Amino acid sequence: MAAGEMERIVLARHIAGLPTPADFRLERLPIPALEEGQLLIRNSFVSCDPGTRSRLSPGASYAPPLAPGAPVDGFCVGTVVESRNPRFAVGDRVTATGWSTHVISNGRGYVLKLPALAVPESLWIGLLGVPGMTAWFGLKRVAALAAGERVLITSAAGPVGATAGQLAKLWGASEVVGIAGGAEKCAWLRSIGFDHAVDYKAADFEAQFAAAAAPGFDVMFDNVGNAMIDRALLFMKLRGRIVMSGQVADYSTPEGAVPGIVNTREFIGKRLRMEGLLVFDDLPGFAAAQAEMAALIEAGTLQYREEIFEGLASLPEAFCGLFTGASFGRRLVKL
Numbered sequence: 001m002a003a004g005e006m007e008r009i010v011l012a013r014h015i016a017g018l019p020t021p022a023d024f025r026l027e028r029l030p031i032p033a034l035e036e037g038q039l040l041i042r043n044s045f046v047s048c049d050p051g052t053r054s055r056l057s058p059g060a061s062y063a064p065p066l067a068p069g070a071p072v073d074g075f076c077v078g079t080v081v082e083s084r085n086p087r088f089a090v091g092d093r094v095t096a097t098g099w100s101t102h103v104i105s106n107g108r109g110y111v112l113k114l115p116a117l118a119v120p121e122s123l124w125i126g127l128l129g130v131p132g133m134t135a136w137f138g139l140k141r142v143a144a145l146a147a148g149e150r151v152l153i154t155s156a157a158g159p160v161g162a163t164a165g166q167l168a169k170l171w172g173a174s175e176v177v178g179i180a181g182g183a184e185k186c187a188w189l190r191s192i193g194f195d196h197a198v199d200y201k202a203a204d205f206e207a208q209f210a211a212a213a214a215p216g217f218d219v220m221f222d223n224v225g226n227a228m229i230d231r232a233l234l235f236m237k238l239r240g241r242i243v244m245s246g247q248v249a250d251y252s253t254p255e256g257a258v259p260g261i262v263n264t265r266e267f268i269g270k271r272l273r274m275e276g277l278l279v280f281d282d283l284p285g286f287a288a289a290q291a292e293m294a295a296l297i298e299a300g301t302l303q304y305r306e307e308i309f310e311g312l313a314s315l316p317e318a319f320c321g322l323f324t325g326a327s328f329g330r331r332l333v334k335l
């Protein structure tokens with residue numbers, strides 16, 4: 001890439017089913033001159049987020065779909081290298097959005113200066129970014145977790161799930177059960193404090209799950225989608241809460257083929273509640289949560305895994321691995 005140029009990943013075509021690297025295209029283009037109010041960010045890391053998948057097909061999502069040819073958004077962290085915006089100076093370190101080497105921004109939206117905390121830069125789009133905040137506010141605000149409660153977490157070995165499980169234990173959960181794919185992920189979950197880890201790919205999953213589920217769950221933190229929610233409904237306790245964080249199993253399923261939730265009678269007898277979470281509702285609370293979380297990371301109380309790929313061209317492949325179970329921890333691309 002020559003000086004004055006940038007690279008970005010665009011959507012090559014709308015995706016049907018699981019995403020593949022061929023659904024994306026890398027483009028090289030000149031960096032445009034900044035207009036008044038704009039700033040130029042040079043990214044250090046870009047993230048892979050399952051939620052991005054929900055915008056890559058024309059079907060319904062909570063966010064509008066992208067058109068083929070449009071640049072793909074993901075979270076990134078970097079440094080301001082040029083500024084015509086009085087709120088940002090050259091050298092400021094910021095988070096932003098864009099699957100690109102550079103971001104040209106008007107400074108609005110998710111363009112936030114990094115607080116002065118001594119943590120590795122990648123964490124600002126990991127535990128101290130959207131995944132960590134989703135775990136934090138999903139448990140604290142949406143689930144209103146109380147000490148002594150039993151918690152179920154799906155896609156538990158991912159950055160959201162693993163963080164949620166550890167926070168639940170720190171905040172007094174009596175037991176935390178995680179569901180993940182494969183023996184290695186389950187062993188890691190036990191090593192970071194999950195009381196039970198159940199492999200949903202194992203032949204005896206249903207029996208394993210029923211054993212781990214007894215005597216029921218007060219909170220389900222769901223990252224996977226309808227089939228797991230439907231199964232867990234049968235094991236929820238009186239006044240249980242289900243947090244709908246994400247639907248990684250359903251994002252690639254065509255509209256109309258997404259499994260339904262049928263065990264709805266459980267809601268009445270058990271007075272259950274189910275609530276969706278959009279973490280940006282909690283933006284005003286991020287700084288305080290990030291400071292507490294950074295202290296936990298520094299003290300070694302909160303564990304995390306990262307998988308770091310090199311170069312923007314590796315981003316589509318890294319992203320596609322989120323949907324096959326290949327990913328194990330926060331997937332980032334270093335630029």
Ligand SMILES: NC(=O)c1ccc[n+]([C@@H]2O[C@H](COP(=O)([O-])OP(=O)(O)OC[C@H]3O[C@@H](n4cnc5c(N)ncnc54)[C@H](OP(=O)(O)O)[C@@H]3O)[C@@H](O)[C@H]2O)c1
Binds near residue numbers: 156161179327
């Ligand atoms: N609501 C919000 O504001 C918000 C914000 C951020 C993230 N989220 C959501 O939180 C969830 C977790 O995000 P994350 O970043 O931590 O990603 P993640 O859980 O690491 O997602 C990738 C993992 O999902 C699992 N997976 C993939 N396909 C699956 C399937 N068909 N069935 C079951 N599991 C499957 C795989 O792990 P296994 O090997 O264990 O299957 C894979 O490694 C996502 O659904 C995401 O969209 C929500």
